[in-house]
Amino acid sequence: MSNLSKYHWDTGNHASRYLFSHISAQLPEPDRIALIGASGQGKSTLLRILALLDSPDEGDLIVEGVSFKDINPRQWRMAVTYVAQQAVMLPGSVEDNLRLVSRLHGTPYDSILAAQLIKQLGLDYLDLGKKAADCSGGEKQRISLLRSLLLRPRILLLDEITASLDMNSSQKVEALLLNWHREEGTSFVWVTHDLEQARRISSRTWILSQNSLQDHSSDCLFKAPVAELARKYIQSTEGGGH
Ligand SMILES: Nc1ncnc2c1ncn2[C@@H]1O[C@H](COP(=O)(O)OP(=O)(O)OP(=O)(O)O)[C@@H](O)[C@H]1O
Numbered sequence: 001m002s003n004l005s006k007y008h009w010d011t012g013n014h015a016s017r018y019l020f021s022h023i024s025a026q027l028p029e030p031d032r033i034a035l036i037g038a039s040g041q042g043k044s045t046l047l048r049i050l051a052l053l054d055s056p057d058e059g060d061l062i063v064e065g066v067s068f069k070d071i072n073p074r075q076w077r078m079a080v081t082y083v084a085q086q087a088v089m090l091p092g093s094v095e096d097n098l099r100l101v102s103r104l105h106g107t108p109y110d111s112i113l114a115a116q117l118i119k120q121l122g123l124d125y126l127d128l129g130k131k132a133a134d135c136s137g138g139e140k141q142r143i144s145l146l147r148s149l150l151l152r153p154r155i156l157l158l159d160e161i162t163a164s165l166d167m168n169s170s171q172k173v174e175a176l177l178l179n180w181h182r183e184e185g186t187s188f189v190w191v192t193h194d195l196e197q198a199r200r201i202s203s204r205t206w207i208l209s210q211n212s213l214q215d216h217s218s219d220c221l222f223k224a225p226v227a228e229l230a231r232k233y234i235q236s237t238e239g240g241g242h
Pocket residue numbers: 006007008009010019037038039040041042043044045046
């Protein structure tokens with residue numbers, strides 16, 4: 001992304017007209033990014049823009065040399081896939097939900113991969129014929145992740161996807177995604193409020209704060225004294241974008 005900006009809904013009520021302003025970052029090679037920042041800084045909005053579910057007001061997004069302006073958004077979303085915090089289940093069974101992705105994109109349904117992922121995510125007890133709407137929040141979250149992985153995107157945008165999971169399920173998701181990154185070369189940008197999780201899953205950490213984006217090596221960032229880290233993390237609340 002290059003010089004990306006999003007204006008506030010209502011510029012009149014804010015010190016700045018920007019939710020975030022002229023932010024840039026590159027993924028020169030497959031990478032693991034944690035995206036952190038105080039509530040309301042625009043992390044979800046940024047992920048939604050990266051997936052073309054919302055539009056930037058300024059700037060450009062480029063994947064493999066192609067600007068978002070020159071590509072069909074559906075094709076873009078096959079390569080850059082957003083996994084929402086509140087998983088949305090489509091009508092029908094769990095299996096209908098998993099098959100939907102291939103139906104939509106005209107690709108064959110990889111039932112072997114689906115079975116592997118179901119197991120790795122600890123969902124093998126689940127009856128695939130069960131109505132997806134009747135699943136628990138944590139089950140829906142994992143089904144929605146699985147649905148996205150079946151697309152084999154280049155970049156996964158993960159919005160607090162372990163927020164409603166117990167520790168054991170959360171660890172399974174982390175292990176699966178780290179392994180997926182290693183084996184498939186998929187990059188991810190993972191929004192989390194859990195700094196320990198950010199440290200475990202990322203090689204770089206982006207901090208969205210005071211309308212701008214800081215890019216840190218996670219190794220260096222998480223070696224910093226806690227007070228320094230907390231200052232970097234929360235300075236956004238001290239009269240930044242709001
Ligand atoms: N153009 C805009 N698009 C999206 N959100 C906007 C816009 N202008 C202002 N906002 C406000 O900015 C905030 C951005 O919310 P968003 O969910 O992106 O933040 P977040 O950093 O993900 O927060 P949280 O950590 O609480 O999930 C919201 O309060 C929203 O109403």
